[in-house]
Amino acid sequence: MFISPMLLEHAADNKPFDNDSYITELKLDGIRLIVSNMDRVRLYTRHNNEITANFPELVDNIDTPKGTILDGELIVTGDDGKPDFQAMMERFKSKKSKHKVTFCAFDIIKYEHKDMNILPLIERKEALESSFSDNQFYTKTKYIYGNGINYFDLVKEQKLEGVVLKQASSKYEIGKRSSVWQKVVAYEMDELYIAGYRKDEFGWLLSNGERIVGVMELGVGPTERKAGYKIFQQLKAGETKDTVYLQPLIKCVVKHRGYTKNNLLRLPVFDKFVV
Structure with missing residues (x-):
C-alpha cells in the first residue's frame, strides 16, 4: 500500500x-x-x-x-x-x-x-x-x-x-x-565562470577556469536569463549541434551540494552574477 x-x-x-x-x-x-x-x-x-x-x-x-x-x-x-x-x-x-x-x-x-x-x-x-x-x-x-x-x-x-x-x-x-x-x-558556495549554454533546453555550462564542472539549470530567473542571453551573444567562442560555448568572462555565485567523485557539481543553483 x-x-x-x-x-x-x-x-x-x-x-x-x-x-x-x-x-x-x-x-x-x-x-x-x-x-x-x-x-x-x-x-x-x-x-x-x-x-x-x-x-x-x-x-x-x-x-x-x-x-x-x-x-x-x-x-x-x-x-x-x-x-x-x-x-x-x-x-x-x-x-x-x-x-x-x-x-x-x-x-x-x-x-x-x-x-x-x-x-x-x-x-x-x-x-x-x-x-x-x-x-x-x-x-x-x-x-x-x-x-x-x-x-x-x-x-x-x-x-x-x-x-x-x-x-x-x-x-x-x-x-x-x-x-x-x-x-x-548546507550549500557550498563558489564563484564560477559561465562557459556556455545548451540550445534546446535551458542550462548554463559552468567552468572553474580550467574545465567544465557542471550544468546549472536551477535558480536562474527570467530577468537573469534575458540579461545573460544578451551578453552571451557577444562572447561566442564556438558551438556544436547542442551547445554554444562562450569566452569564460562572466562569473556568477553558485550554490551547490558539493562535488561527485567525477568532480562535477551536485545540484548547482544560481545565486547572483559577480559584478
Whole structure:
C-alpha cells in the first residue's frame, strides 16, 4: 500500500531558526522511501515507483508488525561515516553493488492498521520508537527540540547535507508540501565562470577556469536569463549541434551540494552574477 509522503518547504532565506515548538533533525542525503508492511512488505519511492525487488535485504530484515507504514530515507554510509549519495545511487541501480543500505525511519503513517497521520508528530515519534527494533538495515533518526541554529552550524562544519525543522504538534499531511516541515540546506558556495549554454533546453555550462564542472539549470530567473542571453551573444567562442560555448568572462555565485567523485557539481543553483 502506497501513501504519498508529506513534503518539506525551504525555510525562509534558507536559514535555520531556534524555536522550542519545533524538533530538529539531520537531513539525510539519500532516497526518500516508504516502507509498507500491510499484506506484505513493499517499498516505494516518493513518486509511487515500487522498488521492492531492488532491496531484498530490507524485505528479509523488517521487524515491524503487519499494518505498519514507515516514512524515511534510504542511505549508504561512506567510509567517513557520512551518507554517500553517489554510492546510494550505485546501489539503487544494481543489486550486485556491495554498498550496504540502511533505512532511517523518521515518521510512521500507520501502525498495526491504525491511522497515525492524525496524531501530532511527537506522538508519532513515540509510536515509531516502539514499532521496531533497530538492526543493521533499519534504524530511527534522532532529534532534539529547538536549537536549529547551533545544530545547523555543526552540520555545515561537518559538510553534511543540512537540517530539517518540524513543528512538534504537526499532523502528517499526506501528499502535501507543508510549511510546518522546513529544510535548511548546507550549500557550498563558489564563484564560477559561465562557459556556455545548451540550445534546446535551458542550462548554463559552468567552468572553474580550467574545465567544465557542471550544468546549472536551477535558480536562474527570467530577468537573469534575458540579461545573460544578451551578453552571451557577444562572447561566442564556438558551438556544436547542442551547445554554444562562450569566452569564460562572466562569473556568477553558485550554490551547490558539493562535488561527485567525477568532480562535477551536485545540484548547482544560481545565486547572483559577480559584478
